[in-house]
Each structure stands twice: as structure tokens, then as C-alpha cells.
Amino acid sequence: MSEEMKTTQPEKKKRIFSAIQPSGTITLGNYVGALRNWVKLQDEYDCIFAVADLHAITVRQDPKAFRKNILEAYALFLACGIDLEKSLFFIQSHVHTHAELAWVLNCYTQFGELSRMTQFKDKSAKHADNVNAGLFTYPSLMAADILLYQADLVPIGADQKQHLELSRNIAERFNGIYGKTFTVPDGYIPEVGARIKSLQDPTKKMSKSDENVNAWVAILDKPDVIMKKFKRAVTDSDAKVCVGEGKDGINNLIGIMSAVTGKTADEITAEFEGKGYGDFKTAVGEAVVEEVRPIQERFAQLIDDKAYLEEQYRRCAEIALKISQRTLDKAMKKIGYIPRPF
Numbered sequence: 001m002s003e004e005m006k007t008t009q010p011e012k013k014k015r016i017f018s019a020i021q022p023s024g025t026i027t028l029g030n031y032v033g034a035l036r037n038w039v040k041l042q043d044e045y046d047c048i049f050a051v052a053d054l055h056a057i058t059v060r061q062d063p064k065a066f067r068k069n070i071l072e073a074y075a076l077f078l079a080c081g082i083d084l085e086k087s088l089f090f091i092q093s094h095v096h097t098h099a100e101l102a103w104v105l106n107c108y109t110q111f112g113e114l115s116r117m118t119q120f121k122d123k124s125a126k127h128a129d130n131v132n133a134g135l136f137t138y139p140s141l142m143a144a145d146i147l148l149y150q151a152d153l154v155p156i157g158a159d160q161k162q163h164l165e166l167s168r169n170i171a172e173r174f175n176g177i178y179g180k181t182f183t184v185p186d187g188y189i190p191e192v193g194a195r196i197k198s199l200q201d202p203t204k205k206m207s208k209s210d211e212n213v214n215a216w217v218a219i220l221d222k223p224d225v226i227m228k229k230f231k232r233a234v235t236d237s238d239a240k241v242c243v244g245e246g247k248d249g250i251n252n253l254i255g256i257m258s259a260v261t262g263k264t265a266d267e268i269t270a271e272f273e274g275k276g277y278g279d280f281k282t283a284v285g286e287a288v289v290e291e292v293r294p295i296q297e298r299f300a301q302l303i304d305d306k307a308y309l310e311e312q313y314r315r316c317a318e319i320a321l322k323i324s325q326r327t328l329d330k331a332m333k334k335i336g337y338i339p340r341p342f
């Protein structure tokens with residue numbers, strides 16, 4: 001490349017890949033911890049996102065609810081701000097290369113490595129009646145998702161770090177045997193990833209699998225439900241709105257307030273000086289209601305427009321297939337397969 005071209009060509013953006021499982025509800029924790037960060041990355045990076053519906057059948061799904069959840073996840077992520085003019089956003093099961101590369105990578109992943117995954121150990125203990133092989137090989141499917149797109153960076157929560165590390169090891173191993181085939185991806189842990197805790201037990205992560213529905217807030221919860229959940233949030237007997245040790249509940253509420261308003265903990269403390277927890281909890285609830293209001297409105301429009309959704313997930317899947325097929329073909333050729341005749 002000539003010197004002149006070097007200066008005039010825009011620098012190639014780094015590629016990001018991430019996916020979220022369609023699980024029926026997106027909590028405030030998912031939104032602030034993951035989704036909202038994806039939205040911010042769209043200008044700076046070449047982003048590819050997916051609804052990880054293949055991963056979802058490692059636990060049994062009711063067909064009707066599952067179909068609904070997948071489409072709702074697609075609509076809800078768009079409502080949260082995934083911009084189809086900037087990013088590619090598809091449904092994993094629509095792009096057959098994922099399952100194909102996952103099989104290939106399974107043969108380059110060791111039993112011992114998969115056995116060490118803490119998520120496998122946790123989930124197999126939790127679903128002792130259905131410890132299926134898919135639950136075990138889940139990380140090689142995740143590796144396939146990432147490696148198919150030659151992603152440079154993968155935004156993930158702390159619970160997926162071990163899986164990403166395994167993806168890197170698989171990529172390095174394959175490249176070591178056959179020469180450079182896959183980009184070895186780095187994790188991307190956002191700088192200000194507020195970790196939202198349970199409203200009922202603030203030492204635990206906010207999770208929709210919590211039996212106590214008051215422990216978590218869903219993005220699509222109605223305003224009065226959100227208010228009720230915040231009013232019931234666990235606090236302490238100190239009665240001062242400030243960050244402190246042994247004040248997990250208040251720390252969490254301050255974290256949430258800060259995440260949705262952009263105010264710092266100090267600003268929030270100053271604002272609520274002399275005020276009681278009741279006032280503070282109401283204010284946090286109101287701030288969250290305001291944050292999710294536009295998302296709920298946009299979701300209602302999108303879910304009513306099935307034709308638009310289909311047009312978009314089809315278009316994105318077609319592009320995703322083209323990109324990923326190139327990588328799959330390359331990997332299979334290196335292994336020694338005869339090129340596909342069609």
C-alpha cells in the first residue's frame with residue numbers, strides 16, 4: 001500500500017461479537033450490565049450480535065413459549081437500541097454454520113477442559129435430571145459463534161469469562177495445528193459495568209431465576225410493578241443514603257440510580273442528605289421507570305410489526321451466513337475436507 005493510500009484509507013474498525021440467550025425476560029441487570037453497553041459500542045466497532053437460541057435448548061423449553069421468547073428477545077434488543085443501520089443482529093439458529101463449526105470445534109476441545117467449566121458444574125447440579133451433552137459442549141458452540149466472525153473483542157459478563165478463555169484456547173490450538181485460521185478474541189469488560197444486585201438479597205446478582213419476583217426488575221415490568229419492587233427493596237437500619245460497608249442494599253440502590261441517571265454516588269448522596277430511605281427508594285423507582293419507558297414504547301410497536309422483524313432478521317441472517325461460511329470453509333479445507341460441491 002502506498003503512503004498516500006495509508007493516510008486516506010479509514011482505519012478498519014475492530015469487530016465485536018456478542019450474544020444473549022432468549023429467556024423470556026430481560027432484567028434491569030441484563031440491560032445495564034450487558035445490553036446497554038452493546039448499544040454504546042455500535043459507533044466505534046463493527047458489531048455483530050445474535051440471539052443465542054441454540055444455546056437455550058440445553059435446558060428444556062416449551063415450544064410455544066420458546067418461539068415467542070425468541071421473537072420477543074429480538075424485538076426487545078432492538079427496542080433497547082441495537083441499530084440495524086450500524087450493526088448486524090440475527091437469530092443464531094437461522095445461520096447453520098454455527099452448529100456446523102461447533103461440531104468441528106468439539107473435536108478440538110478436550111473432555112477435561114469442558115469438565116472444568118464452573119457453569120457446567122453449577123447447571124448440572126441444578127438440572128440433575130437433564131445433564132445433557134449439549135450442556136457439556138455449550139462452550140464449543142459459543143466458541144463457534146465468536147470464531148466464525150473473526151471477532152477481535154467479545155463483551156461479556158464475568159460469568160462468561162471462563163468460556164471466553166476456552167474459546168481463545170480452542171482458536172490457538174487450531175491455529176497451532178493448521179496455521180492462522182481464527183482471530184484469537186479478547187474479552188471486553190466495559191469500564192463502568194454497574195453490577196446490579198438482587199433487591200431482596202443485595203449480596204447476590206440480580207437474576208430472573210430468583211424465586212422471589214421482588215428480587216428483580218424486568219425491563220418490561222409495568223411502572224406500578226417497578227415502583228412496588230423498589231419500595232420493598234431491602235436496606236439497613238443506618239438510615240443514611242450513602243455508600244458504606246454493610247450497606248449492600250443502599251449501595252445497590254445508589255448503583256442503580258447512578259447507572260440510570262449518570263449521576264455519581266457523591267451527587268446522589270448530597271441530593272438525599274437528610275432524606276429517608278422511603279423517599280430514596282421512590283426516587284430510584286421513578287428514575288428506573290423513566291429509563292425503561294421509551295424502551296417499552298418501542299417494544300410495543302416492534303412486536304406488533306412482525307413483517308418488519310422478519311424482514312430484518314432474514315436480511316441479517318443472510319449476511320451473517322456469508323461471513324461465517326467463509327470461515328467455516330477455510331477451517332474445513334485446512335482439516336482436509338473436500339470442498340462443498342454446492
Ligand code: TRP
Pocket residue numbers: 017018019020021052055141142145146154155156160
Ligand atoms: N453464553 C452466553 C450467555 O449465556 C451467551 C452467548 C452465546 C455468547 N454465544 C456467545 C456470549 C458468544 C458472547 C459470545 O450469556
